[in-house]
Amino acid sequence: MLKESLDTFEGGERETSLNAATMTRVALMAAVTAVAAQITVPIEPVPFTFQVLAVILSGLLLGPRYGALAMAVYLFVGAVGVPVFAGFKGGLGIVFGDTGGYLLAYPLAAAVAGLAAHAVARDPRRRALLAGLLCGCAALVVIYALGATWLSVIAGLSPAAALAAGVLPFVVLDLVKVVLAALVAVAAAPAIAVSRT
Numbered sequence: 765m766l767k768e769s770l771d772t773f774e775g776g777e778r779e780t781s782l783n784a785a786t787m788t789r790v791a792l793m794a795a796v797t798a799v800a801a802q803i804t805v806p807i808e809p810v811p812f813t814f815q816v817l818a819v820i821l822s823g824l825l826l827g828p829r830y831g832a833l834a835m836a837v838y839l840f841v842g843a844v845g846v847p848v849f850a851g852f853k854g855g856l857g858i859v860f861g862d863t864g865g866y867l868l869a870y871p872l873a874a875a876v877a878g879l880a881a882h883a884v885a886r887d888p889r890r891r892a893l894l895a896g897l898l899c900g901c902a903a904l905v906v907i908y909a910l911g912a913t914w915l916s917v918i919a920g921l922s923p924a925a926a927l928a929a930g931v932l933p934f935v936v937l938d939l940v941k942v943v944l945a946a947l948v949a950v951a952a953a954p955a956i957a958v959s960r961t
Contacts, residue, residue, distance in 0.1 A: 901939070
């Protein structure tokens with residue numbers, strides 16, 4: 765779809781600015797995720813943050829490819845040591861620690877949420893919101909599945925204990941974040957739909 769959009773423009777300058785705009789949006793959503801990670805309530809073993817909202821919003825606004833890319837950029841920046849993870853932490857120790865499964869799920873979750881990007885940007889408001897909510901919930905399931913599985917293996921917890929510690933305390937508030945992400949995306953996506961795929 766992006767290639768089709770690029771083919772309609774004449775001259776390389778417009779094509780470059782479109783790519784620059786898309787990459788700027790990717791970097792912006794990675795930065796939004798880093799900021800959302802700092803709004804935290806330290807619960808052990810998994811802290812409560814607003815990252816889920818940012819992950820789902822990335823997919824809904826940028827589409828599956830660029831939403832996933834934004835989250836991959838976020839993970840890369842944190843993995844090399846920049847303190848972008850919850851509690852101003854960074855480094856491979858966090859990525860491969862107890863909560864690493866949640867972090868590593870972000871690109872896939874953003875891609876799943878991004879499956880609704882076209883609908884969110886172009887469908888009537890009610891249908892757009894429904895698509896955003898459904899794909900946002902599916903993305904949340906991806907985060908929970910990978911995160912709880914990782915937590916179980918790394919922390920040596922039973923699957924039930926991992927669910928009790930790493931999923932159940934967050935479900936209600938994470939569903940609120942999904943609703944917020946869908947509402948924001950439905951409001952903002954039509955204005956930025958040109959640069960998405």
